[in-house]
Amino acid sequence: MIALLRRDLAIATRAGGGFGLGLAFFLVVVVLVPFGVGPETSVLTRIAPGVLWIGALLACLLSLDRMFALDYEDGSLDLLATAPIPLEGVVAVKALAHWLTTGLPLTLMAPLLAVLLNLPPQGFVWLVVSLALGTPALSVIGAFGAALTVGLRRGGLLLSLLVLPLYVPTLIFGAEAARRGAEGMEAGTPLALLTGISLGCAALMPFAAAAALRVNLR
Template identity: 75%
Template sequence: MIALLARDLALAVRAGGGFGLGLAFFLIVVTLVPFGVGPEGGVLARIAPGILWLGALLACLLSLDRIFALDYEDGSLDLLATAPIPLEGVVTIKAAAHWITTGLPLVAAAPVFGILLHLEGAGFFWLTASLALGTPALSVLGTFGAALTVGLKRGGLLLSLLVLPLYVPTLIFGAELVRRGVAGMETTTPLLMLAGITAATVALVPFASAAAIRVNLR
């Protein structure tokens, strides 16, 4: 399992377009928002939690199509499907590699980008905490969309259409957690909901993704 994780991380770096592309897209979204809504600090501070979460969510989409595509093209996916490692474990490792190369850099960079949107002081902690708790769910859900579209030419748009509706609950509770943290309100409910979504996703979605891969490989 560790060897598979190291291999996926090496492939992600070698293929390019990993954390660098996600961070660049995140920065572009954050930079363009003041041009669209105006430079007023009060307005930017109010919408900062939602914009930062939305930017991170969209940045995660950029590399989803490559989760299984490289293995499918060189035939490695067929070998992984018949390996002693359960296919559900392979999917989990793929999701972990995607989070390390895409989600983790976004978590680290979000507080810096929050400065550009005048995010208030208390929001930096809650933004980092919510992204660290919620982005693993984005990566795991992404494996399901990638499994459904593996082998399809130009399946990136279809992948986005399949995955985006599944991302909505994570987006809602992640942004709400930051908003309540900034306002000094009770954060227990969105925190527990976000943690529950991530836990349920990590526990259940790999089985659905593995089943979709088996169907596509028949």
């Protein structure tokens, strides 16, 4: 399992592996928003939590189709399916590798980009906490979507259509927690719901993704 994690991390961080693609997309989204809505600081402050969360969500979506596609193309996925380790564990490791190379860097980068959107300083901590609690759910749900579309030609669009509706609860509670924290309000309830979503997805989605992989590999 550790060897598989190291392998996926090495693939993601090498040239063309998609490690920097999500960060670059996140940066572009945040930089372009002030040009689209105007430079008024009051407007930017109000929409900053939602914009940052949407940018992080879409950035996570960019590299999902690579989660199983490369292994499927070179035959490694068939070997992993017949290996002594459970396929659910393989899915969990790949979701963890995706989070370490996408979700975690986005979480750490978010406070720097929040300055461009005039997010109040007291909201930085809540933004990081909400992203840290919510992005694991994005990776695990994305693993399920990637398992459903593995082997399909041009499956990236179908993957987006399948995964985006499942991302909505995470987006709602994550952006709400960041907004409440930035306004000095109590953010415990949306953070608790966000944590519950991530834990529930981590417990259930690997089994669903493993079942989808077994069907697609037949």
